[in-house]
Amino acid sequence: MPEVKVSRLSKRFGGNAVLHDITFTIADGEFFTLLGPSGCGKSTTLACIAGLERPTSGSIAVGPATFVDSGTFVPPEGRNLGMVFQSYALWPHMTVAQNLAMPLKIRKVERRRQDELIAEALGKVGLAELKDRYPHQLSGGQQQRVALARALVYSPxxxxxxxxxxxxDAQLREQARAWLKRLQAELGITTVYVTHDQEEALALSDRIAVMSEGDMVQIGTPKEIYETPATARVAAFVGRCNFLxxxxxxxxxxxxxxxxxxxAVLPGxxxxxxxxxxxxxxxxxxxLSADRAAPSGVNVLTAQVLTSSYIGSRYEYDLRLGDHVIQVESGRAGLAGEVTLLADPAACLVYPTTDVLPKDAEALITVSH
Known part of the structure; x- marks a missing residue:
C-alpha cells in the first residue's frame, strides 16, 4: 500500500478559511488518525483526500500518483480510495451483496469476478452468511461492517x-474498535481515520494528528500525544487536565x-x-495515605474533598485547592475532609499563558474558581 503525502493544504469556503497550510505524510500501512473537536477541519481534510472537496491550495499525492496540485485535480472515481461514511450510506432497497456490487459495476468488473470479490470482502468482515439480507435487517454493528466491506471490495x-x-452504542463501539484494529493490521492497508473521540484515537492509531480551528497542532504516537502534549490545546483536548x-x-x-x-517543575x-x-x-x-510519609522531591499540597464519584474501576474526586477546584482519580474509596496530594514534577506540564486554550476545549478541562 502506498504512502499519503499532504502538503500545505488550505481550504476556504467563501471568506471563511477552514484549513491553514496542513502538511503531513502517512507511511505505507500506517493507521493515521485526524483527531479534534467539531469544526476543527478534520473531515474537510479527509474530504480533500477523497476528492469530495477541492482544496483552495496545496497538494495531495498517494504513492506515485498526484491527485491535487497546481493545475491538477483527479476526481474521486479516479483515486481508487475506499471510504466509509459516518452514516454508512447503504442503499436500503439493495441486499448486502448488491450494495457491495455497486462499486464493482461502476468499475465494469465481470460478473463472476464480482461474486468472488464480494464473498472475499464479506469473509473479511465476518458477514458472509448475511449477503442476502437488507440493511434494515442488520444491527448497527453489522451495517458498519457492510459499509467497510463495500469500501474494501475493490482493493483500494x-x-x-x-x-x-x-x-x-458504547459497548458495541469498543468491540468494533478492537475488531477494526485487528482487520487493519491483517490487511496492512494505509488508513486515514477521523474522530473526535480521544480514547478511540489513542486505542486505534499508529500516529495521531491533533487539529484545532483549521490548524494541525501536533503529530505523534498516542503515547507522545497523551504524555507530552505540545501545547495547552492538545493537553486540554486529549484526556483531562487540571490547569493552574x-x-x-x-x-x-x-x-x-x-x-x-x-x-517544582522540570527545569528549562x-x-x-x-x-x-x-x-x-x-x-x-x-x-497520600495517612500512614505514609511524603517522599522527597515531589510537590506536597493540601486540599479539601468536595465530591466523590464511583465509576467502576476508580473513584473521581473534586478537590478544592486554594481558590481552584481540581480533579483527582484514585483507587481509594470514602475520602473526605482534608487530604494531602503528591505531584511529581515530571508529571507537571508547563505552558506559557500566551498558549491560550480554544473555546471548544473549555468544557473538557478543569479550570474552576
Missing part, C-alpha cells in the same frame, strides 16, 4: 474512515496563583518571571 490503495463508529496558573520564580519553580505555594520549561499554566492530569495526582 487507501482506506478513509469518517467517524465510522460514532453511531454505535502561576509565575516562574526559578529555573524549575512556579509560584501558584491559587495557593501562593512554590511548585520557561524563563524566570514568565506567566505560565501548569497542567497535570487527574491520574498523575496521588492522594
Amino acid at each position: 490503495s487507501v482506506l478513509l474512515l469518517d467517524e465510522p463508529l460514532s453511531n454505535l 496558573t502561576g509565575t516562574m520564580t526559578g529555573q524549575a519553580e512556579v509560584r501558584l496563583d491559587c495557593t501562593g505555594q512554590t511548585w 520549561t520557561a524563563d524566570i518571571g514568565r506567566r505560565v499554566s501548569v497542567a497535570i492530569r487527574p491520574e498523575r495526582l496521588e492522594i
Whole structure:
C-alpha cells in the first residue's frame, strides 16, 4: 500500500478559511488518525483526500500518483480510495451483496469476478452468511461492517474512515474498535481515520494528528500525544487536565496563583518571571495515605474533598485547592475532609499563558474558581 503525502493544504469556503497550510505524510500501512473537536477541519481534510472537496491550495499525492496540485485535480472515481461514511450510506432497497456490487459495476468488473470479490470482502468482515439480507435487517454493528466491506471490495490503495463508529452504542463501539484494529493490521492497508473521540484515537492509531480551528497542532504516537502534549490545546483536548496558573520564580519553580505555594517543575520549561499554566492530569495526582510519609522531591499540597464519584474501576474526586477546584482519580474509596496530594514534577506540564486554550476545549478541562 502506498504512502499519503499532504502538503500545505488550505481550504476556504467563501471568506471563511477552514484549513491553514496542513502538511503531513502517512507511511505505507500506517493507521493515521485526524483527531479534534467539531469544526476543527478534520473531515474537510479527509474530504480533500477523497476528492469530495477541492482544496483552495496545496497538494495531495498517494504513492506515485498526484491527485491535487497546481493545475491538477483527479476526481474521486479516479483515486481508487475506499471510504466509509459516518452514516454508512447503504442503499436500503439493495441486499448486502448488491450494495457491495455497486462499486464493482461502476468499475465494469465481470460478473463472476464480482461474486468472488464480494464473498472475499464479506469473509473479511465476518458477514458472509448475511449477503442476502437488507440493511434494515442488520444491527448497527453489522451495517458498519457492510459499509467497510463495500469500501474494501475493490482493493483500494487507501482506506478513509469518517467517524465510522460514532453511531454505535458504547459497548458495541469498543468491540468494533478492537475488531477494526485487528482487520487493519491483517490487511496492512494505509488508513486515514477521523474522530473526535480521544480514547478511540489513542486505542486505534499508529500516529495521531491533533487539529484545532483549521490548524494541525501536533503529530505523534498516542503515547507522545497523551504524555507530552505540545501545547495547552492538545493537553486540554486529549484526556483531562487540571490547569493552574502561576509565575516562574526559578529555573524549575512556579509560584501558584491559587495557593501562593512554590511548585517544582522540570527545569528549562520557561524563563524566570514568565506567566505560565501548569497542567497535570487527574491520574498523575496521588492522594497520600495517612500512614505514609511524603517522599522527597515531589510537590506536597493540601486540599479539601468536595465530591466523590464511583465509576467502576476508580473513584473521581473534586478537590478544592486554594481558590481552584481540581480533579483527582484514585483507587481509594470514602475520602473526605482534608487530604494531602503528591505531584511529581515530571508529571507537571508547563505552558506559557500566551498558549491560550480554544473555546471548544473549555468544557473538557478543569479550570474552576
